[in-house]
Amino acid sequence: MKLLLAGIVLILIIMWKPMPSGAGDMWRAYSDMREANWKNSDKYFHARGNSDAASRGAGGRWAAEVISNAREWVQERTGHGAEDSAADQKANEHGRNGGDPNDYRLLGLPEKY
Template sequence: MKLLTGLLFFSLVLGARGWFSFLGEAAGGAWDILRAYFDMKEANYKDSGKYFHSRGNYDAAQRGPGGVWAAKLISSVRESVQKLTCDNGSTAQKDANDWGRRGNDPNHFRPEGLPDKY
């Protein structure tokens, strides 16, 4: 009985640690998306939106499953808000989000002349 109780206890502890890890990844992924957004606004560079969308999703995905989940959630909410405001996001932005989330290099969308800071 003690063995069963011990196994149950340790599985709960390990499961809780997994949830904390997931939540930490999600928080970090949300920060990555937000940082890419701020960089995009700061750069104010023509045709750079796809690059920053891709980079934010890429950085979030590198954190793990929680980061991917946060990136998908934030992208979905943004697209829903755009539909409500009659400003439909482009298919190119959605493709850039997916590209980055799959772990592909965001520099694929980098516009020529964008400062190296980004």
């Protein structure tokens, strides 16, 4: 039992450090999306935020998944279409799984982003 508890604590310690940074990556992508105000570019920012967060390790990946799932859950409950939510989740997973966010980048989106 002590070994199991020690293992759980070790996993939490390893995951904890990148969690806030992963959440910051998600916030930065969201802020950039709002600032860019570029029509139909949200999938790129979803993929980028998830990719940046997941690159920090297990904690960042966990933070990205929780934030993405919560956001899509809220959007579905507030009247946004399930089809758009499914497309957002596809972009989220693409980024979290190491896919290139630029696969979703629209032509003309400023290089700043």
